[in-house]
Amino acid sequence: MTVPLSLSRWLRTERAALVPLAVVIGLGTGLGSVAFRWLITSITWLFTGTDDFSAAGRVGSPHFPGLGMWFLLLAPMIAGAVYGPLVYRFAPEAKGHGVPEVMYAVAQRGGRIAPRVALVKALASALCIGGGGSVGREGPIVQIGSAIGSGLGQWTRVDSDRLKVLVACGAAGGISATFNAPLAGPFFALELILRDFAAESFGAVVLSSVTASLLARAVLGDDPFLSLPAFTVHNPAEYGLYIVLGVVVGAVGVLFSKVLYLVEDLCDWVWRWPEWARPAVGGVVLGAVLLAVPQMYGVGYPILQNAVEGKYVVGFLLLLLVAKIAATSLTIGIGGSGGVFAPTLFIGAMAGSAFGAIGHDIAPGVVVSAGAYGLVAMGAALGGATRAPITAVIILFELTGEYSIILPLMLAVAMSAGVSQLISKDTIYTRKLLRRGIDIDKAVHPDPYEGQTIGRAVGPAPDPVPDDTDLKAAARILADSDRSLIPVVDQGGLYRGCVSARGIAEAMQLPSARAVTVAQIAELPEAVTADSTLDEALEAMADHAGTGLPVLDAEHDHVIGWITHRDVLTTLRSR
Secondary structure, three states: OOOOHHHHHHHHHOHHHHHHHHHHHHHHHHHHHHHHHHHHHHHHHHHHOOOOHHHOOOOOOOOOOOOHHHHHHHHHHHHHHHHHHHHHHHOHHHOEOOHHHHHHHHHHOOOOOOOHHHHHHHHHHHHHHHOOOOOEOHHHHHHHHHHHHHHHHHHHOOOHHHHHHHHHHHHHHHHHHHHOOOOHHHHHHHHHHHOOOOHHHHHHHHHHHHHHHHHHHHHHOOOOOOOOOOOOOOOOOHHHHHHHHHHHHHHHHHHHHHHHHHHHHHHHHHOOOOHHHHHHHHHHHHHHHHHHOHHHOOOOHHHHHHHHOOOOOHHHHHHHHHHHHHHHHHHHHOOOEOEOHHHHHHHHHHHHHHHHHHHHHHOOOOOOOHHHHHHHHHHHHHHHHHOOHHHHHHHHHHHHOOHHHHHHHHHHHHHHHHHHHHHOOOOOOHHHHHOOOOOOOOOOOOOOOOOOEOHHHOEOOOOOEEOOOEHHHHHHHHHOOOOOEEEEEOOOOOEEEEEEHHHHHHHOOOOOHHHOEHHHHOEOOOOEEOOOEHHHHHHHHHHOOOOOEEEEOOOOOOEEEEEOHHHHHHHHHOO
């Protein structure tokens, strides 16, 4: 199925086309988020008999009555045995925490993400989290939404700049639908994915974010994913403590990032067998961690909420902090699929609540609520680990709905991001790319051919055929031509696509072949104009080796020439 020619041209060229595209992506991502959450809950119930096992305590699963607590050794292994081969066979990029892959696709691949990633990521991450993996659902839904946006953009054949915006629309919709935070979604997409705040991009991602949030609210309700306590600054001296908190939590966020990749390196060094089996075998080790600290099962939002409500003592908070770093790092290291966004919030909540509890013990007249420090530390940890301070401030403001949190939050996040910048060159997301030799912050070395248009490479085009030409006549024309692809024009001479020898051969086998004209089987290859660069032309011709493509005028209405790989090579040799 292809997009009608007139609609395709409008989607590619008109600014207003971003509106329906953003809405469609928002709807798709909102539905994807709902389905993904349902999938996680369902798989968790299949293993544990509850929707979220992290707060269940030291109990067994009713579905494994003979095992008692020992079912925790079995759950990660079974889940890994399913999602390991799934990821290895169909979408290796679905392994890990997702956001770096999206950042790479936007920075290096023009926003192209294989559509199958959305389905594989959803299944793999749901199995990983439902089977005990101590990771979050936000990274996966960002990758799922981005794959939906990229898939729609590739189907409509928009240019690379617009395709990147559509990827960001999917990322914004994912964060918005998952956190019920329509304002944080766009800033996450712009600050981390697009790394650009252009007005056109902002409007599109906001529209997608709102659409996804509305759909998720209609299905799941308007309740926040966490019921966080009210926030109040009781003493002006606390502002100084929030600065200190930012420094401490910033260092903790960097520590989490370092340990995460250190454990991954250790797992790589130890593992010597097929990659598809790694999650299942490593699941036994993860199960041992869950046996020791069952609160690490899955995302762990109930535990996070208990911490900021002041239900844990300092020693247990620190135990949960260390255990989360270890469990999340191990889940990713053994080849698990899930995000690090929620674990970062979890780690921040534990560190902040412990900081507040100690402060309350030392100066109860100044520090009244330890949980308030846990709330602020969630944003500080996120700002330090990702160096996305705007997103960190906005998402905590949306989650609490308390304007009084703004000043302490901004202080802590600013300090956290500053400490992170001082002690680490990378973030929890960019480090994964740097380990592959990809530095998205570094200026690309100039390409001697960059920006050069196809210019002299354009050759004469074959004579076009009218769109009412029947198949037999078109077959004769192609048989007498040295091309296997020829342009099609309407009665007014306007370009309407191309017809190929393969397309004609397949159509002639249809029972109704006599009534078929070339207009009905015309395809619309990626547009190449006289102003297209050499790289753009080569990319467009990737699927048309040996045939070349028509060169169109600026309006894409007339064929003004033809371009082939031979023409490009001849031009390069002459320079």
